[in-house]
Amino acid sequence: MVFSLSKNTVLFSFVLIAACGKTASVEKSKVESQKTSSGQMADGRQQVEEIKTGAENYEKYLPMLNGKAVGIVTNQTGIVTTDGKTENLVDFFISKKVGLKKIFAPEHGFRGTADAGELIKDGKDTRTGLPIISLYGDNKKPKPEQLAGIDVLVFDLQDVGARFYTYISSLHYIMEACAEQNIPLIILDRPNPNGGIVDGPTLEKENSSFVGMHQIPVLHGMTIGEYGQMINGEKWLKNGVQCKLTVIPCLNYKRDMPYHLPIKPSPNLPNDQAINLYASLCFFEGTNVSLGRGTSKQFQLYGSPDLPNTGFSFTPMPNEGAKEPPLKDKVCYGEDLSEAPKVKQLELKWLIKAYSETKDKSKFFIPFFTKLAGTKTLQQQIEAGKSEAEIRASWKPGLDSFKKMRKKYLIYE
Structure with a gap:
């Protein structure tokens, strides 16, 4: 899933x-x-x-x-x-x-x-x-x-x-x-x-x-x-x-x-933290960034070989629920969010940060991202350098209607 x-x-x-x-x-x-x-x-x-x-x-x-x-x-x-x-x-x-x-x-x-x-x-x-x-x-x-x-x-x-x-x-x-x-x-x-x-x-x-x-x-x-x-x-x-x-x-x-x-509701949602961060980090499934499949902190960290080394790294390896994890055997640099405060909204800050720090931005998004977002607009907004506040404001009419x-x-x- x-x-x-x-x-x-x-x-x-x-x-x-x-x-x-x-x-x-x-x-x-x-x-x-x-x-x-x-x-x-x-x-x-x-x-x-x-x-x-x-x-x-x-x-x-x-x-x-x-x-x-x-x-x-x-x-x-x-x-x-x-x-x-x-x-x-x-x-x-x-x-x-x-x-x-x-x-x-x-x-x-x-x-x-x-x-x-x-x-x-x-x-x-x-x-x-x-x-x-x-x-x-x-x-x-x-x-x-x-x-x-x-x-x-x-x-x-x-x-x-x-x-x-x-x-x-x-x-x-x-x-x-x-x-x-x-x-x-x-x-x-x-x-x-x-x-x-x-x-x-x-x-x-x-x-x-x-x-x-x-x-x-x-x-x-x-x-x-x-x-x-x-x-x-x-x-x-x-x-x-x-x-x-x-x-x-x-x-x-x-x-x-x-x-x-x-x-746990599925193999890669092992605890409350992963469940809370799931929706915000799942967007990385539509990018070249790992969200921790193949580690013990699935949906609690993110990283890629293309991000700068700021002192935290992990290497995805096969495990239960991820026999062939993305970026298997590759050292990934990023952030550990396993101790981050509980989120109370859909957070975009990590996605925007990863995009801005990726060296080759042309390879960051893959077509699956549009299916996850449900719209092409989100990728376009991030690529255009829109702020999180501007992006969130564009969601309001749809949220009000729903x-x-x-x-x-x-x-x-």
């Missing part, structure tokens, strides 16, 4: 969009209310309820699976903690006697160990014996025969809130396939670790790809459940179809809450 968390009685009203499968008409939205309680302890400190993910809100969705043939889209991030025990959702389903029939795995595979962009083959889960269908490579959208016999599909993947993190692209194709086959889809929601940030250039339709399918900014500030509601509501699926969608919300969660991911559109799909404060 081009590759990341997010007390007073609060009433959350969760709008769960349900739409018809093969028609464009929308059924009345399902509304569920969740109440969270908090108060003051004897010493005056605020007592806060623990965040529960949608998967852990199982009393809401397990009854929907009774007697059904179930398929699941998940990977290593689909975990459930109950009574102090943490297990994969697949194993949890088996223990609850859910009629699980197939596992569908996105980029990086079911166990989450494959390289970014690596071809994942279909296979079988060694623990349960269930068939695993890869949803990466040429088979991004489940085929009708792969969904045959499935009554309901469950989706549980940990997103990181960036347009080019491809789990939301996988969600698009899953929703489209479910709509076309009239199969209900249940999204088990999870907090967005970058949920308080909406920032970056808005994708232009002509630059759509699997690393950016929709006309949204780089950082969308939504949970994957909210995002699914937006895909449905804006009729972004092929021919305007809409899927029968239910979102099982997180409990006790607010958008600006810090959230530590209990398990924020207005997304309001009706938000579940959390």
Whole structure:
């Protein structure tokens, strides 16, 4: 993947969009209310309820699976903690006697160990014996025969809130396939670790790809459940179809809450720092600069042989998630950002600095940069010497329009 968390009685009203499968008409939205309680302890400190993910809100969705043939889209991030025990959702389903029939795995595979962009083959889960269908490579959208016999599909993947993190692209194709086959889809929601940030250039339709399918900014500030509601509501699926969608919300969660991911969402996002810097440093994927693949600090540093030696260097070497890292075996000079303060916006300063210090600027950008940016304008602005403030100002109309559109799909404060 081009590759990341997010007390007073609060009433959350969760709008769960349900739409018809093969028609464009929308059924009345399902509304569920969740109440969270908090108060003051004897010493005056605020007592806060623990965040529960949608998967852990199982009393809401397990009854929907009774007697059904179930398929699941998940990977290593689909975990459930109950009574102090943490297990994969697949194993949890088996223990609850859910009629699980197939596992569908996105980029990086079911166990989450494959390289970014690596071809994942279909296979079988060694623990349960269930068939695993890869949803990466040429088979991004489940085929009708792969969904045959499935009554309901469950989706549980940990997103990181960036347009080019491809789990939301996988969600698009899953929703489209479910709509076309009239199969209900249940999204088990999870907090967005970058949920308080909406920032970056808005994708232009002509630059759509699997690393950016929709006309949204780089950082969308939504949970994957909210995002699914937006895909449905804006009729972004092929021919305007809409899927029968239910979102099982997180409990006790607010958008600006810090959230530590209990398990890394992909091989090259090993910790909170990498997840926070992911969107800002991912632009280097479209340049001749390394962002640390092939090191132990992926998405926490950057460098290249063409940058000046200021005392910091690293050499990318093959490792898990990067069998052939960019600039392998080459000494790269740049910056270590592993201890940098947490960012609260999409930062361009490192990209602009690297461009300005590169000796041969004609080789800095590669065509993939436009797909990541979603527009040709950003590269043109940097090449023209525009300041970060000037570039950020150009994003405002798109950001304002997006924020207005997304309001009706938000579940959390």
